[in-house]
Amino acid sequence: MKNEADVVVIGGGINGCAIAYELAKRGKDIIVVERKWLAYGATGRCGAGIRQQWATKENAMLAKKSVEIFEGLSEELGYDIGLRQGGYLIAIHDEEGMKQAKKNVEMQRSIGLPVRIIGEDEIKEIAPILSPEGMEAIAATFCPTDGHANPFKTTYAYAMAAKKLGAEIYKFTEVKDIKVEEGKVKKVITNRGEIKTKYVVNAAGAWSREIGKMVGLEMPNKPVRKEAMVTEPLKRMFDCMVISFKHGIYFSQQDEGQILGGIPSPEEKVGYHTEPTFSFLKHMAHMLGKYAPSLKHVSILRQWTGFYDVTPDALPILGETSIEGFIQCNGFSGHGFMIAPMTARLLAQLICGEKIDMDISRLNMDRFKGEITEEKAVVG
Ligand SMILES: Cc1cc2nc3c(=O)[nH]c(=O)nc-3n(C[C@H](O)[C@H](O)[C@H](O)COP(=O)(O)OP(=O)(O)OC[C@H]3O[C@@H](n4cnc5c(N)ncnc54)[C@H](O)[C@@H]3O)c2cc1C
Secondary structure (H helix, E strand, C coil): CCCECCEEEECCCHHHHHHHHHHHHCCCCEEEECCCCCCCCHHHHCCCEECCCCCCHHHHHHHHHHHHHHHHHHHHHCCCCCCECCCEEEEECCHHHHHHHHHHHHHHHHCCCCCEEECHHHHHHHCCCCCHHHHCCCEEEEECCCEECCHHHHHHHHHHHHHHCCCEEECCCCEEEEEEECCEEEEEEECCEEEECCEEEECCHHHHHHHHHHCCCCCCCEEEEEEEEEECCCCCCCCCEEECCCCCCEEEECCCCCEEEECCCCCCCECCCCCCCHHHHHHHHHHHHHHCHHHCCCCEEEEEEEEEEECCCCCCEEECCCCECEEEEECCECCCCCCHHHHHHHHHHHHCCCCCCCCCHHHCHHHHHCCCCCCCCCCC
């Protein structure tokens, strides 16, 4: 194991691997430390949906710029990441929902997203499997360039490309402490040895708060258990992701034909709880049957849990901190896969002292000292 690097990235999820690649591309000497294996955290348990339809401009812009990167990523990284752009269909349930949807769509269109409001007939045209009545939907918003990619392939594609550029990736290497002297990052202590460095990127997902404590930072992130499930494979029926902010449900059909989705569990818990619940399965099956009645008798093959790394405003924590060299890249709540490509690029620009493509200063941790604007367009 090397004992010195320009930057030590903590966490081998989509964000850690994407940052490692962006930094290695800029000639930096990088070490990624992951206490288990790549995509062990939320990344390997996520729906991997890619949605640009957000209520806050920060999220919408990060997602839009990320989609632009996703579209060329298989070619750039030299490995097929399984990108499929079948759109996101977001149910609108009542007049209040319609008011918020119109506001969101206006902002989204102002930044160039091809989002539109569609009626019940078009909902059925786009996904004939859906029942607007069962969904309790009066309309929906639809963005055809939203989609999905394979989270394992994307993470490994970034990691392999970073390695080709000289980055070292140490699996089964757990960060135990970080040494800070005179307010500056000095070294990272792991179970396999010490690494001298001036920069640490905290991309430890739901465990980022513990990493923050190592440098004396109190972070507001909370780990929240989320559950997901997958059915048996079925013939191709629809291409879009279907979601509802009111019911919290999301589901899509995978390339191999399975329906993959989730919904907030009636027993949702804050803390590092990993056990799956039967109440989630019952609730998910009931709601899926209402949204798509023909799925009522389909077999569920598997369920699992993972953590959302939730912040008080559901926006990520990005950028510099009061500790020189300690860079935050966490708090992604339920959407850290879809905005990883742009986030990684911006943080690499920041670390390398380049001109930054997008102002992310509002996503700094200091925002929690003042009044916050909450992202309302969240599911799952
Ligand atoms: C059920 C579910 C569905 C989701 N659906 C979507 C979706 O459709 N679209 C979307 O964009 N997002 C979705 N998300 C959210 C998304 O998965 C996460 O925001 C994203 O994967 C976070 O990636 P990350 O690299 O920041 O963190 P993670 O993937 O959690 O990686 C963090 C890594 O840090 C490692 N680590 C922690 N502590 C240490 C330590 N001390 N030393 C070394 N390593 C350490 C962990 O082992 C872990 O591998 C979903 C999440 C869940 C749980």
